Amino acid sequence: MAFGVVCGVLAACSNDTTTSSTPALSDTTVISADAAPASDAPSTDAPTTGASKWESITAPADCMCSDGSGFTYFVRKADPNKVLFFLEGGGACFSKDTCAPGSDTFKRTVGHDGGMTDGEGIFDFTNPKNPFANYSMVFVPYCTGDVHIGNATTDYGDGVVVHHNGYINGTTALAKMAELFPDATQIVVAGESAGSVPTPLYAGLAHDLMPTAKLTVLADGSGAYPDVPVMNSTIGAQWGTMNAVPKWPTTVGLTPEQWSLPGLFVQAGKHDPTITFARHDYAFDHTQTAFAALAGVAAENLVQLIDTNEQQIEASGIQLYSYIAPGETHTVLHSNTFYTETVNGTLFVDWVTDLITAQPIADVHCSGDCKAA
Template identity: 50%
Template sequence: MRRRTLPAVLAVAVLLLGACAGTDDATDADETTTTATVATDETTDDAADDEPAEVTWEAVSPGGDCQCADGSEYRYWVSEGDPTRVAFFLQGGGACFTAETCAFEGGGTTYKVTVTDADDPSDGSGLLDLTDGRNPLEGWSMVYVPYCTGDVHLGDATTEYSDELTVQHKGAVNATAALDDLTDRFPDAAEVLVAGESAGSIATPYYAGLAHDRLPDAEITVLADGSGAYPDVPAVNATIGALWGTLNAVPDWPTNADVTAENWSLPGLFVRAGAHAPDITFARHDYAYDATQEFFAALAGIADGTVLSQMDANEVLIEDTGVDLLSFTSPGDDHTILSQSSVWEHEAEGVRLIDWITDLVEGDPVADVHCTECEAG
């Protein structure tokens, strides 16, 4: 058994049918489950023991106030492996904050408005492939949290953008239900990894702090992939936050006593979660010239400087408060990698990303990796 030298593993697994707030009854989980198999390294004379372990995913429909942007049913998926090691993985998928960007049809191309069978992680790649021996999460339990609300998993509001368009920004309601299920299903979780991609990575420190509240003895680690460049702009925080209802979902932590619409910021989530739970280990991965982050920053009217300079500035801002943020900055203009097969071979400055992630998850010391030739393309 290894023990950490750094506070570690944040993530959160899930699911026992945690009903969303505002309901007394939970909807039954789908009867259908999907399975995969994973080969084991153990050898034994018992033929039965030679059978590969089975990985099964269960779809859960929590009901209650949980719903997607268009009011359709929300679902998340759970795979029960080792009950002491659990990952809480937040899916990405854009954002919206105007009638044009939030439209369900036609112009609404900047986010996903519903959960479908295509979100089932059973055939996932990268860290979602729990059958791959290269995956440091092989054998873990996982709660996979789809995203369909346009609010980076932080909203709790019903917003009317026009007479024809009302959007359910219930990302915080949905993901909190999944986290509550994780707590019920895996009460003995000792290691929790809270990971996310793109919009899902933005909220990882928030859910790490909530995981700490529910599992105070667990080692919690955050791995945020693809959101390091979004800045703290008070006017934007307040304007978009009001549309999403982010202040309706602010955790009741002492460090949040001074929260206003203006200072409830995206990089500030690391600062507040770190002050609330100093033992959480925080880490991020970004591409230096991430074209998707550049697009959404411009869409929100905050495109000032390069993506690389902004993510470097955010890291300084966070660490100046005493919160350590481990980072792996890759060259190029791609966007996210955790759920892609390319994660196995990707490297920067001679360091393989999967080795860096493995050390992070296992609680071994890791150093920051930052490209020296970071050009896009």
């Protein structure tokens, strides 16, 4: 996923069907030895505990996964004034090889087998330290290989055809959030891995739907992906992201080459200057390193890419708070490490709690070579 991305105007499916079942949200993809990992985050099965159960919402036919199978997303109703909009991770595909049926670089379907497990990380609603325990939630599964921003069906040749439908799926869930929680005053848009990539975009789109709500972004595990113009335009064309550019004053005249992951923070931040942006990364995240190599970006010193991206974003006048931990792990939000991770004396759970309650926070960055966890 080491490439720029182009984003879209809100265009959601309609006539969603809600059921009161509680299927597991998804399963971690099994990774082959010769492929970039889709995700090594813990299972995203919906927990059975908390203020309420998860409801599954079956989206209409124009919402779909990469293989054309149906798309389902999930809602948890708790405090109607506080909402977490969460975008699941699970890799990406952008070539015949990475998108082929035998490739393990991305998730193809919504994983729900009917089984339930207790949640971990921010989905452990019984943990008294969980700052999201009482939040209503909309959980957006990932099954389109396009970091939730695609809007095209692409023929990669030799029978490899992929429905890059992530933008339609994601904005459908976003519209449902606005419908179900119209009086929300605090909205956190969060995601992990591939799901963290578009969090600034979805925060900007959430502002369009709910302009009086306070919006916070928490992106986990994508901070190293750089601005490479040729990748921005090439992969954007494969995913059809130019079919879904938001009609914001900040996007007027921008070309596919100019869209990048750092640019998402900049464009969304200029569109709504009240959004608070934050992200978490591991300095030598093995998954980000693998995807960068797959896309042709040298990432041996991954933390340098992470730091450079932050400098570029902030040079554009956008404040980005960051928490950079040492080591090679990938993502923390779905892990119980969320409650124990400490860098330079600052517990991550405390940092996030302060973030979403509008308390003062500062950047936290590992020291030394940042390789030892």
